[in-house]
Amino acid sequence: xxxxxxxxxxxxxxxxxxxxxxxxxxxxxxxxxxxxxxxxxxxxxxxxxxxxxxxxxxxxxxxxxxxxxxxxxxxxxxxxxxxxxxxxxxxxxxxxxxxxxxxxxxxxxxxxxxxxxxxxxxxxxxxxxxxxxxxxxxxxxxxxxxxxxxxxxxxxxxxxxxxxxxxxxxxxxxxxxxxxxxxxxxxxxxxxxxxxxxxxxxxxxxxxxxxxxxxxxxxxxxxxxxxxxxxxxxxxxxxxxxxxxxxxxxxxxxxxxxxxxxxxxxxxxxxxxxxxxxxxxxxxxxxxxxxxxxxxxxxxxxxxxxxxxxxxxxxxxxxxxxxxxxxxxxxxxxxxxxxxxxxxxxxxxxxxxxxxxxxxxxxxxxxxxxxxxxxxxxxxxxxxxxxxxxxxxxxxxxxxxxxxxxxxxxxxxxxxxxxxxxxxxxxxxxxxxxxxxxxxxxxxxxxxxxxxxxxxxxxxxxxxxxxxxxxxxxxxxxxxxxxxxxxxxxxxxxxxxxxxxxxxxxxxxxxxxxxxxxxxxxxxxxxxxxxxxxxxxxxxxxxxxxxxxxxxxxxxxxxxxxxxxxxxxxxxxxxxxxxxxxxxxxxxxxxxxxxxxxxxxxxxxxxxxxxxxxxxxxxxxxxxxxxxxxxxxxxxxxxxxxxxxxxxxxxxxxxxxxxxxxxxxxxxxxxxxxxxxxxxxxxxxxxxxxxxxxxxxxxxxxxxxxxxxxxxxxxxxxxxxxxxxxxxx
Amino acid sequence: xxxxxxxxxxxxxxxxxxxxxxxxxxxxxxxxxxxxxxxxxxxxxxxxxxxxxxxxxxxxxxxxxxxxxxxxxxxxxxxxxxxxxxxxxxxxxxxxxxxxxxxxxxxxxxxxxxxxxxxxxxxxxxxxxxxxxxxxxxxxxxxxxxxxxx
Numbered sequence: 079x080x081x082x083x084x085x086x087x088x089x090x091x092x093x094x095x096x097x098x099x100x101x102x103x104x105x106x107x108x109x110x111x112x113x114x115x116x117x118x119x120x121x122x123x124x125x126x127x128x129x130x131x132x133x134x135x136x137x138x139x140x141x142x143x144x145x146x147x148x149x150x151x152x153x154x155x156x157x158x159x160x161x162x163x164x165x166x167x168x169x170x171x172x173x174x175x176x177x178x179x180x181x182x183x184x185x186x187x188x189x190x191x192x193x194x195x196x197x198x199x200x201x202x203x204x205x206x207x208x209x210x211x212x213x214x215x216x217x218x219x220x221x222x223x224x225x226x227x228x229x230x231x232x233x234x235x236x237x238x239x240x241x242x243x244x245x246x247x248x249x250x251x252x253x254x255x256x257x258x259x260x261x262x263x264x265x266x267x268x269x270x271x272x273x274x275x276x277x278x279x280x281x282x283x284x285x286x287x288x289x290x291x292x293x294x295x296x297x298x299x300x301x302x303x304x305x306x307x308x309x310x311x312x313x314x315x316x317x318x319x320x321x322x323x324x325x326x327x328x329x330x331x332x333x334x335x336x337x338x339x340x341x342x343x344x345x346x347x348x349x350x351x352x353x354x355x356x357x358x359x360x361x362x363x364x365x366x367x368x369x370x371x372x373x374x375x376x377x378x379x380x381x382x383x384x385x386x387x388x389x390x391x392x393x394x395x396x397x398x399x400x401x402x403x404x405x406x407x408x409x410x411x412x413x414x415x416x417x418x419x420x421x422x423x424x425x426x427x428x429x430x431x432x433x434x435x436x437x438x439x440x441x442x443x444x445x446x447x448x449x450x451x452x453x454x455x456x457x458x459x460x461x462x463x464x465x466x467x468x469x470x471x472x473x474x475x476x477x478x479x480x481x482x483x484x485x486x487x488x489x490x491x492x493x494x495x496x497x498x499x500x501x502x503x504x505x506x507x508x509x510x511x512x513x514x515x516x517x518x519x520x521x522x523x524x525x526x527x528x529x530x531x532x533x534x535x536x537x538x539x540x541x542x543x544x545x546x547x548x549x550x551x552x553x554x555x556x557x558x559x560x561x562x563x564x565x566x567x568x569x570x571x572x573x574x575x576x577x578x579x580x581x582x583x584x585x586x587x588x589x590x591x592x593x594x595x596x597x598x599x600x601x602x603x604x605x606x607x608x609x610x611x612x613x614x615x616x617x618x619x620x621x622x623x624x625x626x627x628x629x630x631x632x633x634x635x636x637x638x639x640x641x642x643x644x645x646x647x648x649x650x651x652x653x654x655x656x657x658x659x660x661x662x663x664x665x666x667x668x669x670x671x672x673x674x675x676x677x678x679x680x681x682x683x684x685x686x687x688x689x690x691x692x693x694x695x696x697x698x699x700x701x702x703x704x705x706x707x708x709x710x711x712x713x714x715x716x717x718x719x720x721x722x723x724x725x726x727x728x729x730x731x732x733x734x735x736x737x738x739x740x741x742x743x744x745x746x747x748x749x750x751x752x753x754x755x756x757x758x759x760x761x762x763x764x765x766x767x768x769x770x771x772x773x774x775x776x777x778x779x780x781x782x783x784x785x786x787x788x789x790x791x792x793x794x795x796x797x798x799x800x801x802x803x804x805x806x807x
Numbered sequence: 808x809x810x811x812x813x814x815x816x817x818x819x820x821x822x823x824x825x826x827x828x829x830x831x832x833x834x835x836x837x838x839x840x841x842x843x844x845x846x847x848x849x850x851x852x853x854x855x856x857x858x859x860x861x862x863x864x865x866x867x868x869x870x871x872x873x874x875x876x877x878x879x880x881x882x883x884x885x886x887x888x889x890x891x892x893x894x895x896x897x898x899x900x901x902x903x904x905x906x907x908x909x910x911x912x913x914x915x916x917x918x919x920x921x922x923x924x925x926x927x928x929x930x931x932x933x934x935x936x937x938x939x940x941x942x943x944x945x946x947x948x949x950x951x952x953x954x955x956x957x
Contacts, residue, residue, distance in 0.1 A: 147903030147940045285899060292904030293895040294887035295840025295880030299905060302839035310834070354834050355826045431844050431852060431905040431939050482842070482905030483939050516845040711899055719902060719941030745849035745937060753943040754930045777941075 123254040125216050127181045128158060128209040135237060135251030137164045141206075142174040142182045142191050143198035144454055145288060146430075146484035147719075148774040149712040150198045152286045154206055156709060157199075160279040161210030161272060164250070165237030171287050176456050176476045183457070188563075190457035194489055195607065196674060196772020199708055203770050211266045217253045219260035224248075236278075274706075274767070283711040288480070300452040300479040301435035305509040308437075309338050311502050312357040312513065313346040314364050315522055318738035319600060320372030323347050327365040334360040339506060343498050350502060350510065358515075372738065377598040379425060379528065379735040386530035389551045389593050390420060397549060397591035398569040401579035404587030409545030413536030417626050420532050421615035423800045425525040425733035426604055427742070429750050432482020433519045436499040438463075439509035446473030447500055452481035454488040462493055466500045485723070486603035487524065490559050520748055521740045525733050526604035527553045527574070527597075531615035536587075541627030543638065545587040548578045548616065550608075553597040569594065573603045577612035577779065582645045582671070582678070583638040599735055605723050606674065606778030613672035614728070614782030614800055621669070621787045622796070631669045631787065632658060644678045644703050644766050645671065651701035651764050656682035661788075665696060668788025672780040676771040678703040678764075681721070681780030684757070685788035691805040695725055695757040695785055702761065702776050705768035713773045717761045720777020726751040728782045729803030809873050813838070814882025824870035829853045831869050832879060840880035840908045844937070851936030854909035855879050861916035863935075880908035883915060891915055894953035902940035910936050914950045923954055 121133035130138045139162075141154035155171045158164075174182050174191065183189035186201035214234060221239040222229040225246055232241050240247045253259075291297045316322065326347050328340040336356035341348040347366050351357035389395045410416055437450040445467055453459040456478050463474045481488055499512040514522070529552040536545035555573040557564040564571075571592060578590035604610065624634035632653050639645040649671050652658070661667045665686045673679040684697040698721050707713045730749065734741045742748040786797040795807055808819050813836065822831045827846075832838045832855070844852030846865050853864040856878035883889050891911050894900075901907045910933070917924060917932040924932065929950050938946065 145903075147901075149902070285896065286901075288904065289896055289899055289901050290887070292901035292907050293892040293911065295842075295908035295911075296887075297904055298839065299842075301843065302833070304834070304837060304839075353822070353826075353830075355823060355830050429939050431842070431850070431903065431937065433843065481903060483903045485939070513843075516847070516850075715899065715902060715942070715945065718944055722941030722943065723939070744847050745845050746847065749849075750937055750939055751943075752937060753933045753946065756941075756943050759944055 121255070123259065125213040126209055128206070129162065129213040131250050131254045133251045133255045135168050135249045136170055137162070137168050137250060138170045138172050140172045140174050142184070143193040143202070144452070144456070144478055144481055144484070145173065146193070146454070146481035146488070148198070148716060149286055149709060150193070151288050152284065153199060153709040153712060154202055155287070156279050156284060157203055157206040158210035160277055161207045162214045163234040163236055166279060166284055168237055173478050174456070175478045176460055176474070179457055190455065192455040192457060193484070194454050194486065194603065196677070196774045196776070198772065200676070200769070200771045203708070207271055208266050211270055212263065215263040215266065216259060216261065217250060219263050220256055220258070221248050221253050223258070223260050224256050280708050281706065281710065283709070286712060297480050299432050299482050300437055300450050301432055301482070301513060303437040303450045303479070303511065305437070305439060308509040308511055309350050309352060309506060310354040310357045310513070311348050311350045311499070311510050312354070312361045312515070313343075313348050313498065313518065314361050314366055315346045315518055316368055318372050319374040321345070321368040321370065323366045324369050325367040330363040331360040334363065340364070341502060341505060343501065345494065346498065348498060348502055348512070350506060354513065374599065375738040377735050377738045379598070379733070382598050383422060383424065383528055383530070386528060386551045386595055387420060387422060389595060390530040390532040390549055395593050397593045399589060399591050400570060400575040401588065401590040403585070406545045406547050406587040406589040409587035410534055410536050410547060413545060415537045416534055417537060417623055418532060418534040419619055419622055419798060420530065421618060421798045422531065423529045423611040423614065425528050425599070425735070426727050426731045427520060427523045427525055427733050427748055428483070428485045428487035428604060429748065430481070430483030430485055430487050433514045433516055434487070434495050435511065435513040436495045437509065437511045438496070438499040438503045440467065440500055440503040440507070441473070442507065444504050445469040447503065448475040448477070449496065450477040450479055451496060452479045452488055454484050458490065459496060462496055463500060466497045467504065485605040486607070489602065516744045520742050520744060522600070523733065523740065524559070524600040524602035526610070527555060527601040529574070529611045531611070533615060533619040535619070535623055537623065537627055541629055543585050543623060546580070546585045546589070548580070548590045548612070549593060550575060550578055550591070550612065551593040551595055553595045553601055555601050555603055558597055558601050559603070572608070574608045575612070576607060576675070577609040578616070580616060582642045584641045585638070605720065606775045609672065609674050609775065609779035610724065610727070610782065613670065613779035614786070617670040617672055617783030618786050618796070618798065621783070621790065635669070635671050639671070644768070647764050647766070648673070648678045648680045648701040648703050651762050652680040652682050652699050655701065655760060655762055656684070656699035658682055666788045666792035668784045668786065668791060670780045670783035670787065672783065673702070674772070674775045674779055676705065676768070677776050679776050679780055681784045683781070683784035683788045685785055685792060687789060687793055687805050693729060693785065693789060693803050693805060695729070698725070698757045698759045698784070700759070700761045700777065700780060701764050703764045703766050704771050704773060704776070705766060706770040707763050707765055708770055710763060713763060714761050716773035717777045718759050720775060721759055721781055722751060722756050724778035724781030725756070725785065728785055728800050730801055732801055809869060811872060811877060812875070813877045814879060820869070822869055824868065826869045827865050828855070828867040828869055828872045828877070829864035832864060838879050838881050842905055842908055844906065850906070851913060852906050852909045854912040854936060856912060856916055859916065859919060861913045880912055883912065889915065890953040890957055891918065891949065894949040894956065897952060898945045898949040900942050900945040900949045902942055906936060906938045910938065910946055914946070914953070918950070918954060924950070926951070
């Protein structure tokens, strides 16, 4: 037998190396740390919270966002390295496992360590630049002092500090080996940052730092962690949310060789064994009776879709305004011509390739633990672990593991899975790896909720949209996933509603509103968050309005974007690269203008429909404006991936629930697109130079309407209910 | 105690003979480059070579693997420099990376049997392997590159 310790050397143990203090960023002085034991071993100097440099010149740059495939482990260090003037070949990226939110939190996500919403680049871009510039300044001042020359005469070249007049140079490694570093450097101002024309790393296509290891299968995910003395836990989970085990007959299960214990938990019975296969075998023999009082027993997804549609059509149902411009109600009432249409989406599952898993080793006193978790939030997960053990966060030694896909699934899952792993480890006084099978992962998924949309618009005699109403009916994701935030949210659920404000379109009278439906199952954000369903409905409706106004879809959108230069540029770009409207015989094109947050984007699908009504997407073009493309090749990869993710959802993904039980089990009945199903994809980046925004979600929102509009162009049939891989008549 | 031949080495395991090879490799032998995705042969994350054939490790009981040559991603090449691994880097294929060991092992078996595959051959050959990040376009390009550059 062998065991494998996860690769810990690449990780930064900020909370446990107590000698480190917190750097002041964005103003004031920067502390330099030379006293951490680990740092001394490596001859490594902590320049600030984000950068340490070793005497051999290796530059370690920390990044906080979790890596789940979106490329932050390269793109965030790249931004810092730019201002530091580092030699990129000397850079190592270190995942921040934990650390003070004041230093490491994402300013766009309540200043906590949280990775979601394509907000890593947007949230950390400025901070990483300033951290890099500050670190560079420490090196410059230190070298100047050593050379006894004015600071103003010292500059940098990649990896070196240079004094041109005396032709002296020191590598960054030589600088940190100086007897004294000058720590007392002036704060960085905007004017100290490199102007864009001097960038040599931002906007370049360096290789992703994680790719070589991923090509060797050498990355450790939480599901891969193995520890000495570790036991394995499988769970027999309640078939319906809210039920609990009442009677457990475990005689046969306990007789399986290797079984250590059978432990009833709140929503499951855990089977713990010396091997994973023993845990699975024993789980098969377990007989559990469940309580039958959960209100979720009555959940029926087909009936719910009808309820949501009825609520969308019922003007008496209370709706909470998300966006109001002008007076849409009055304008719709007084308009001679009002068009309306209804759209819907169904439950979809994240299907991240790594099933959820948590590894925990609780301390002997039960008041602390070491945890290995693939999570979208270190702060939330550490908080949960501390609460479970009734301890303080400093007692949780946390490892933020590479995630085998996230897509929104790993935001709050730790609430249950991590809790159970900790309880089991605490009870058995052994490290535990708790794994879900794919079936567990599907049946206990947190799904993007089903939605219904009613769109209404007034068209004047010129064919202009004078009033607009977008009514969304959906359970609140925020209320379930982030109850503390929901309590303060004033019924504004950005995870459901974002996008419905349609801020890019010049519509004088507009209301977007949310009818908050009862939650019928566990819900979560899904790649693209509310933009997916909302842009599907909106951009299908725009095509319907264009048809009603006898306008072509491009011209109609161009008029709506008349005040929006960035929007027009991506629209025009995608029309150009797709040669929109010139699909070959038997195919048709469909257009969608649908970005994500501040990222503007538009897409065109080329579609055919076979004799049995099956939809095939042959080609897909996209134009995206992320402001600045920090790492263009990875941006392209993210947009490609997002398009495929979106197409998969709209063509063939659907979770159904009957009697409160999820009816799908595994990839054979919830099947994402395979390689043979995907179109040829072409993506054009249209940089506006605005502040950089995210990449992970952009591809998804544009897909739904592009394909639906293409199907209409080809068949004359509107596709208003997603999924529609089989054309509805 | 069954003896397996994994990546050219004879290794003993005390696992039950019915244990899926996937768990033996991952949890008993620590070869975690082979991934668990579905357990039912639907996703390909656990693809290994059994006597050179691409095989779902989750579908092979330990006893059926005894006497056969098992190759995992860790043993595909001595230094991680198989033409496909180089091509995977050149095309910047992986995103989350979780499915990529299985993709590379499937592609390696494909190229071994068909060194100059057409795009259609690649699409057909790679059909068993899912990727949720949507790296398929780059998987196909990387296989074409490896076939060309060898």
